[in-house]
Amino acid sequence: MKKTASAVWTGEVKTGKGSISTETGVLRDAPYGFKARFEDGPGTNPEELIGAAHAGCFSMALSMMLGKENLTPDKIETTASVTLDPDALEITTIHLDVKAKVPGADDATFQRIATAAKEGCPVSKVLKGASITMDAKLDA
Template identity: 60%
Template sequence: MKRKASAVWQGGLQDGKGTISTDSGVLKDTQYSFATRFEDGIGTNPEELIAAAHAGCFSMALSAELGKVGIKPERIGTTATLTLDKADGGFAITAVHLDVKVKIPGGDRAAFEKATADAKAGCPVSKVLKATITMDATLET
């Protein structure tokens, strides 16, 4: 399976602008710029898209892990907070924190904790990141 996205950038770093598109059409010429990345501009940025991908990937991975032990969650809500730090060689994504809330009526806490740990380690987006990944997981019954 292969997935594609594309970006077009025009101009210099601080005065330029770009667009991001995906083959699925979910993003089509979506605007991004220096202001959307490092200030409060309107549009998206690469780090926001990685955080969204991580939140979505983790939620699906957790559903799969819970399914392996016969648990079907009513709801999995994941927020991924990505940290972009300036380092010696430029910028680097140094950390991602996952805040997870899962609703499982009559949930088994031990199975939940194992599933969240396994999903964090096994999520394909987690695997591709060199960042430290932390997590707070709340079981709602």
């Protein structure tokens, strides 16, 4: 299985601009640039997209792993905060904030499965150079 995304960049790094697209068309010429990445300018940036990919991958992995223990989540909400060190140009940390409603799950079981999902989802595996932390809360 292979998925494709593309980027086009024009100009120098600080005043240039780019666009990002995906083969599915979910992103079509989405703008990105220096100001969106290092300041509060409009558009997206690679770290935000990595965060979205990580949150989505983790949520699906958690749902799958809960299912293997006959637990079906009503809802999983995940936010991934990606920290970029602008001096080293290195992603240093990714923090997952997870809130889930899982009927029949106790907190110990949920924490065990959430930790396994954090370590086992494909995006976590590819991002293993960063410190990945997590706060997981089970809604009653």
